[in-house]
Amino acid sequence: xxxxxxxxxxxxxxxxxxxxxxxxxxxxxxxxxxxxxxxxxxxxxxxxxxxxxxxxxxxxxxxxxxxxxxxxxxxxxxxxxxxxxxxxxxxxxxxxxxxxxxxxxxxxxxxxxxxxxxxxxxxxxxxxxxxxxxxxxxxxxxxxxxxxxxxxxxxxxxxxxxxxxxxxxxxxxxxxxxxxxxxxxxxxxxxxxxxxxxxxxxxxxxxxxxxxxxxxxxxxxxxxxxxxxxxxxxxxxxxxxxxxxxxxxxxxxxxxxxxxxxxxxxxxxxxxxxxxxxxxxxxxxxxxxxxxxxxxxxxxxxxxxxxxxxxxxxxxxxxxxxxxxxxxxxxxxxxxxxxxxxxxxxxxxxxxxxxxxxxxxxxxxxxxxxxxxxxxxxxxxxxxxxxxxxxxxxxxxxxxxxxxxxxxxxxxxxxxxxxxxxxxxxxxxxxxxxxxxxxxxxxxxxxxxxxxxxxxxxxxxxxxxxxxxxxxxxxxxxxxxxxxxxxxxxxxxxxxxxxxxxxxxxxxxxxxxxxxxx
Amino acid sequence: xxxxxxxxxxxxxxxxxxxxxxxxxxxxxxxxxxxxxxxxxxxxxxxxxxxxxxxxxxxxxxxxxxxxxxxxxxxxxxxxxxxxxxxxxxxxxxxxxxxxxxxxxxxxxxxxxxxxxxxxxxxxxxxxxxxxxxxxxxxxxxxxxxxxxxxxxxxxxxxxxxxxxxxxxxxxxxxxxxxxxxxxxxxxxxxxxxxxxxxxxxxxxxxxxxxxxxxxxxxxxxxxxxxxxxxxxxxxxxxxxxxxxxxxx
Numbered sequence: 001x002x003x004x005x006x007x008x009x010x011x012x013x014x015x016x017x018x019x020x021x022x023x024x025x026x027x028x029x030x031x032x033x034x035x036x037x038x039x040x041x042x043x044x045x046x047x048x049x050x051x052x053x054x055x056x057x058x059x060x061x062x063x064x065x066x067x068x069x070x071x072x073x074x075x076x077x078x079x080x081x082x083x084x085x086x087x088x089x090x091x092x093x094x095x096x097x098x099x100x101x102x103x104x105x106x107x108x109x110x111x112x113x114x115x116x117x118x119x120x121x122x123x124x125x126x127x128x129x130x131x132x133x134x135x136x137x138x139x140x141x142x143x144x145x146x147x148x149x150x151x152x153x154x155x156x157x158x159x160x161x162x163x164x165x166x167x168x169x170x171x172x173x174x175x176x177x178x179x180x181x182x183x184x185x186x187x188x189x190x191x192x193x194x195x196x197x198x199x200x201x202x203x204x205x206x207x208x209x210x211x212x213x214x215x216x217x218x219x220x221x222x223x224x225x226x227x228x229x230x231x232x233x234x235x236x237x238x239x240x241x242x243x244x245x246x247x248x249x250x251x252x253x254x255x256x257x258x259x260x261x262x263x264x265x266x267x268x269x270x271x272x273x274x275x276x277x278x279x280x281x282x283x284x285x286x287x288x289x290x291x292x293x294x295x296x297x298x299x300x301x302x303x304x305x306x307x308x309x310x311x312x313x314x315x316x317x318x319x320x321x322x323x324x325x326x327x328x329x330x331x332x333x334x335x336x337x338x339x340x341x342x343x344x345x346x347x348x349x350x351x352x353x354x355x356x357x358x359x360x361x362x363x364x365x366x367x368x369x370x371x372x373x374x375x376x377x378x379x380x381x382x383x384x385x386x387x388x389x390x391x392x393x394x395x396x397x398x399x400x401x402x403x404x405x406x407x408x409x410x411x412x413x414x415x416x417x418x419x420x421x422x423x424x425x426x427x428x429x430x431x432x433x434x435x436x437x438x439x440x441x442x443x444x445x446x447x448x449x450x451x452x453x454x455x456x457x458x459x460x461x462x463x464x465x466x467x468x469x470x471x472x473x474x475x476x477x478x479x480x481x482x483x484x485x486x487x488x489x490x491x492x493x494x495x496x497x498x499x500x501x502x503x504x505x506x507x508x509x510x511x512x513x514x515x516x517x518x
Numbered sequence: 519x520x521x522x523x524x525x526x527x528x529x530x531x532x533x534x535x536x537x538x539x540x541x542x543x544x545x546x547x548x549x550x551x552x553x554x555x556x557x558x559x560x561x562x563x564x565x566x567x568x569x570x571x572x573x574x575x576x577x578x579x580x581x582x583x584x585x586x587x588x589x590x591x592x593x594x595x596x597x598x599x600x601x602x603x604x605x606x607x608x609x610x611x612x613x614x615x616x617x618x619x620x621x622x623x624x625x626x627x628x629x630x631x632x633x634x635x636x637x638x639x640x641x642x643x644x645x646x647x648x649x650x651x652x653x654x655x656x657x658x659x660x661x662x663x664x665x666x667x668x669x670x671x672x673x674x675x676x677x678x679x680x681x682x683x684x685x686x687x688x689x690x691x692x693x694x695x696x697x698x699x700x701x702x703x704x705x706x707x708x709x710x711x712x713x714x715x716x717x718x719x720x721x722x723x724x725x726x727x728x729x730x731x732x733x734x735x736x737x738x739x740x741x742x743x744x745x746x747x748x749x750x751x752x753x754x755x756x757x758x759x760x761x762x763x764x765x766x767x
Contacts, residue, residue, distance in 0.1 A: 014704075
């Protein structure tokens with residue numbers, strides 16, 4: 001397909017408009033429309049990835065508006081550039097979107113009755129924005145797409161309840177500050193380089209030796225700071241837990257796996273493609289102090305996760321900790337660390353999806369968000385809880401889930417670059433996650449309350465009454481996507497070699513230190 | 519608290535000032551932005567590429583038309599999101615707010631509005647259609663058009679304006695705007711170019727490649743105008759009445 005890249009955003013964009021128009025006459029059509037457009041977009045994403053893998057230079061350039069590079073200077077039109085990294089992350093975005101759209105039918109009808117058409121419009125535009133961010137090769141176009149993704153995100157969170165609207169307000173303020181800082185940074189870049197095309201900017205930086213220019217340094221700080229706020233890196237994370245907890249189920253299932261991860265992708269893209277490896281790592285002080293901030297971020301987020309008594313809140317703090325992992329993997333400035341960071345974007349998206357899909361089902365059944373409502377749940381919903389815990393094992397990093405392999409690369413990176421502090425906090429937070437998930441497992445398997453009192457009446461080994469062991473799985477339309485996500489976590493784990501090979505192909509173009517060979 | 523929040527503001531401000539010392543002179547010929555092949559291409563080739571005399575419009579609607587399409591989508595999202603948040607939240611349906619007063623529409627105000635609304639709307643069309651040659655375009659024209667409906671709502675009340683332009687009609691018009699913009703881009707892709715490659719429209723229009731770009735730009739500006747005018751009014755109607763769609767300011 002000549003225009004596979006274009007189809008990636010055409011499907012959700014027109015699907016969203018169709019949802020608005022058709023939804024006025026019959027709301028029932030909105031869900032099938034969104035599933036169909038996600039299937040189409042995912043197909044286009046797969047097609048793009050295959051084309052990128054088969055092309056000789058491992059990248060695909062698509063000039064919107066026909067302002068081709070052979071006739072016009074680079075940067076006249078807007079370029080979509082899919083390299084291996086971009087195409088992989090795009091496929092992750094579309095795959096997560098597809099699974100969530102399958103899952104969304106019942107929760108959307110239950111939680112936001114009467115607003116289905118608006119919900120699915122925003123849902124599809126969110127995917128359009130995120131998939132665009134991962135493909136665009138233009139620094140200003142990236143800002144526009146960040147705006148699309150952010151605005152739809154605010155709408156999707158606040159659509160739920162009045163509490164969600166209050167939580168969204170924090171998110172709006174911080175998100176706007178982050179986006180404005182990014183935009184200011186891009187303005188400075190344009191003043192100094194005269195182009196907005198990502199590759200064009202790096203060419204000018206290298207040709208004019210702009211590394212020591214103070215305004216380039218400030219541009220780097222502004223862009224980096226803006227992205228760090230957007231991805232909820234530790235001191236700027238305050239918006240995330242409340243926003244994701246109070247959001248409707250489908251929203252948190254879509255946003256939690258994608259938004260922070262896509263922003264980490266943006267940071268990697270900025271470092272590698274826009275500013276260049278030499279500028280980012282050698283001419284700035286970020287490699288000196290950011291790993292220490294990462295240490296602080298991971299420790300604090302892990303401890304806060306430990307203090308939570310609600311599933312979704314706990315998962316939200318886990319996301320904040322995971323952001324620390326990936327940023328650490330990038331800024332320890334090591335080949336293996338960066339492989340781990342990129343791989344972890346992929347696996348973290350899958351396992352967070354798995355956890356939030358599972359949490360949605362569990363909360364729908366237990367009708368409480370508190371840990372205490374979860375006693376004996378395994379007996380009632382064995383499939384749901386198993387799916388949930390596959391995601392949990394992956395967060396901990398147990399083989400053969402994908403989380404093990406990406407964490408392996410991160411740990412290797414920390415070791416060979418001699419960043420022991422990073423290595424130690426990785427292991428520390430792994431311990432914390434073991435505690436978190438095994439505490440949950442214990443509660444879900446037993447019906448015994450904390451002070452040893454048997455809540456059941458002595459039937460069976462675990463003290464479960466017959467009523468408590470009655471099989472009560474959630475609806476199939478929600479269960480199947482969860483099991484699908486759990487299967488993806490395992491499949492990525494099994495085929496980890498293929499993915500890391502592609503990431504190595506991508507990083508072959510960049511000159512990164514490998515430390516002591518492991 | 520106020521003092522603490524001043525610290526990051528001062529820090530960012532200091533950073534910006536620190537960077538400014540390194541900037542090229544204001545309007546200098548040798549600044550990177552004037553030297554780059556991109557801006558010199560815009561200056562020397564806009565007329566050749568697109569036949570449009572107004573360079574800004576050509577950059578906005580053609581060279582960087584993809585950005586503008588998503589800016590239109592952002593406007594559309596704003597409308598959808600406000601509708602999504604406020605719909606059904608107005609439980610105090612019949613209760614009057616303190617700022618609402620029962621007053622007959624003022625004779626002088628309504629008659630003035632009767633006179634100027636048609637003028638505003640014709641001017642809006644002019645601004646929209648004349649964007650190629652003079653300052654203007656879809657966003658500005660759309661805002662003027664939306665303002666004319668807001669004026670009606672202010673002079674009488676919200677119901678009178680909504681009778682003429684109901685919220686569901688607003689959403690249809692806004693979606694149509696996106697469909698027009700995206701559809702022109704899609705059509706040029708189907709005809710063999712890239713997405714938004716207007717030049718390919720020469721195959722369906724009886725004009726040259728350059729004039730095809732010229733006309734397609736008018737088309738996308740109309741799409742932008744549709745979306746912006748409808749969403750302007752929908753935002754006003756929803757926000758001023760807290761989603762109840764009656765009374766209001």
